[in-house]
Amino acid sequence: MTRxxxxxxxGLLFHxxxxxxxxxxxxxxxxxxxxYASLAYFMFQAGSEPEALLVASLGAAVMGIWSITxxxxxxxxxxxxxxxxxxxxxxxxxxxWTVLLPITIASSAIGIYSxxxxxxxxRLLFGIPLELEQPLLFxxxxxxxxxxxxLLGFVMSSVIVRFRAGWAVGNMFExxxxxxxxxxxxxxxxxxxxxxxxxxxxxxxxMRALSEAAFARGSPLEDIxxxxxxxxxxxxxxxxxxxxxxxxxRRRATLSLT
Amino acid sequence: MTALRVALVGGLLxxxxxxxxxxxxxxxxxxxVPPLFQVLFFAxxxxxxxxxxxxxxxxxxxxxxxxxxxxxxxxQAIAGExxxxxxAHLLASPASRLALFLGRSLPVMAIGVLVSLSSFAxxxxxxxVEIAAGALPLLVLTMATAAFSxxxxxxxxxxxxxxxxxxxxxxxxxxxxxxxFCGVNxxxxxxxxxxxxxxxxxxxxxxxxxxxxxxxxxxxxxxxALLGAELAIGAAYLLLGLALxxxxxxxxRRRATLELV
Numbered sequence: 001m002t003r004x005x006x007x008x009x010x011g012l013l014f015h016x017x018x019x020x021x022x023x024x025x026x027x028x029x030x031x032x033x034x035x036y037a038s039l040a041y042f043m044f045q046a047g048s049e050p051e052a053l054l055v056a057s058l059g060a061a062v063m064g065i066w067s068i069t070x071x072x073x074x075x076x077x078x079x080x081x082x083x084x085x086x087x088x089x090x091x092x093x094x095x096x097w098t099v100l101l102p103i104t105i106a107s108s109a110i111g112i113y114s115x116x117x118x119x120x121x122x123r124l125l126f127g128i129p130l131e132l133e134q135p136l137l138f139x140x141x142x143x144x145x146x147x148x149x150x151l152l153g154f155v156m157s158s159v160i161v162r163f164r165a166g167w168a169v170g171n172m173f174e175x176x177x178x179x180x181x182x183x184x185x186x187x188x189x190x191x192x193x194x195x196x197x198x199x200x201x202x203x204x205x206x207m208r209a210l211s212e213a214a215f216a217r218g219s220p221l222e223d224i225x226x227x228x229x230x231x232x233x234x235x236x237x238x239x240x241x242x243x244x245x246x247x248x249x250r251r252r253a254t255l256s257l258t
Numbered sequence: 259m260t261a262l263r264v265a266l267v268g269g270l271l272x273x274x275x276x277x278x279x280x281x282x283x284x285x286x287x288x289x290x291v292p293p294l295f296q297v298l299f300f301a302x303x304x305x306x307x308x309x310x311x312x313x314x315x316x317x318x319x320x321x322x323x324x325x326x327x328x329x330x331x332x333x334q335a336i337a338g339e340x341x342x343x344x345x346a347h348l349l350a351s352p353a354s355r356l357a358l359f360l361g362r363s364l365p366v367m368a369i370g371v372l373v374s375l376s377s378f379a380x381x382x383x384x385x386x387v388e389i390a391a392g393a394l395p396l397l398v399l400t401m402a403t404a405a406f407s408x409x410x411x412x413x414x415x416x417x418x419x420x421x422x423x424x425x426x427x428x429x430x431x432x433x434x435x436x437x438x439f440c441g442v443n444x445x446x447x448x449x450x451x452x453x454x455x456x457x458x459x460x461x462x463x464x465x466x467x468x469x470x471x472x473x474x475x476x477x478x479x480x481x482x483a484l485l486g487a488e489l490a491i492g493a494a495y496l497l498l499g500l501a502l503x504x505x506x507x508x509x510x511r512r513r514a515t516l517e518l519v
Contacts, residue, residue: 027427035434042444043307172287175295185302
């Protein structure tokens with residue numbers, strides 16, 4: 001048990017540092033959320049709900065976490081393939097999920113930059129006060145939010161292990177998840193059938209946890225628990241799917257070709 | 259005749275290369291699905307903010323989405339040549355640079371119109387937006403104008419691909435500027451003055467305004483000045499782009515950095 005945990009932890013540190021030196025990843029996670037935050041600020045300022053500016057900051061930050069997760073996690077296997085190490089990693093006695101899992105969590109972990117940049121952007125340019133009602137619970141809510149979103153990326157990357165252009169598939173899921181998880185748009189505004197979909201997506205609960213801690217609208221502990229529960233489910237589903245798809249790719253000898 | 263062949267055949271092959279070398283189906287997750295959801299996302303965000311009608315967002319975003327192929331496909335046409343290690347051969351050839359690069363932007367413009375139209379149709383159907391059928395031809399013309407100016411901006415920014423390796427970062431930033439500054443989701447009057455002033459010199463701004471006028475019932479005569487301004491801005495970026503391409507090619511040859519950057 002300690003060996004896989006050590007592998008995941010070291011892999012997480014390694015890939016976090018690696019991604020932090022990637023111009024595309026850092027720009028995407030710090031600047032792109034500012035675009036959506038700014039648009040939301042302008043729209044809510046011009047509209048009739050100025051108090052929604054605070055929520056917009058947090059929503060744009062979580063959007064940034066999901067955004068970088070979709071792009072980087074979806075492309076993670078292809079990156080190993082293009083580096084020529086995918087077959088070696090799969091052939092190694094170490095379970096491949098312990099290699100892939102830290103990559104996807106590291107992808108969402110650099111989303112922490114988007115939390116910082118978005119909150120500072122709102123404070124400095126739009127004068128939105130950074131007054132968190134429950135700062136400790138807010139801080140407590142960040143890691144499960146990031147980990148659960150990263151694990152959702154793990155499921156995604158497990159499913160698209162056989163696609164060479166995984167980045168494109170990941171890209172396709174960016175807006176839909178933003179839309180249905182209530183990050184900037186209340187789920188109540190969407191058609192009723194959307195709500196059950198939002199329940200199985202980690203950004204929904206992460207956003208709820210952060211906003212409940214920030215505005216003291218309730219206890220974020222239940223939302224944090226949901227993040228943890230979904231994390232466990234995502235890990236199980238992702239590892240199972242990954243095993244199946246890898247076995248199929250090995251049987252057909254298409255691991256490095258697809 | 260050779261230049262025309264280089265432009266048409268070369269442009270088409272280059273564009274197909276963006277998708278076909280990998281898989282033609284890639285077109286759907288890159289240029290069809292995300293635009294549809296961009297329209298939906300901002301329409302619902304507009305509803306949440308109680309700012310403008312669905313028509314405002316459907317028209318604005320569908321026209322701005324012409325920039326998606328305009329920026330990314332044009333710049334990747336050059337970056338892709340480098341990746342495939344054919345850029346040096348391409349630039350060593352005696353082919354007209356005008357034909358080479360304009361040819362690469364022609365299919366991009368056509369796809370720009372297709373992306374705009376598909377996202378517009380999706381938005382109209384899903385959000386139940388009402389637009390007179392008679393307005394459609396002029397709306398398509400407006401989209402084509404935006405596709406031209408965005409492809410021209412794409413050429414200007416693709417020239418930078420001859421100098422930098424991580425162009426995707428820059429493409430994203432330019433796309434973001436168009437999304438924020440050009441009145442696509444926030445009326446220009448509600449933006450800070452300096453932003454709406456800058457918007458006057460950017461592609462998309464005038465086309466979006468024209469598109470909304472057309473959706474509201476305006477005729478060609480009413481929006482001719484706006485479309486003319488969009489075309490003029492596109493022409494200016496095209497000239498700038500061709501000049502930049504010539505300059506960066508010269509610098510890259512002199513420093514032997516064409517495939518090293």
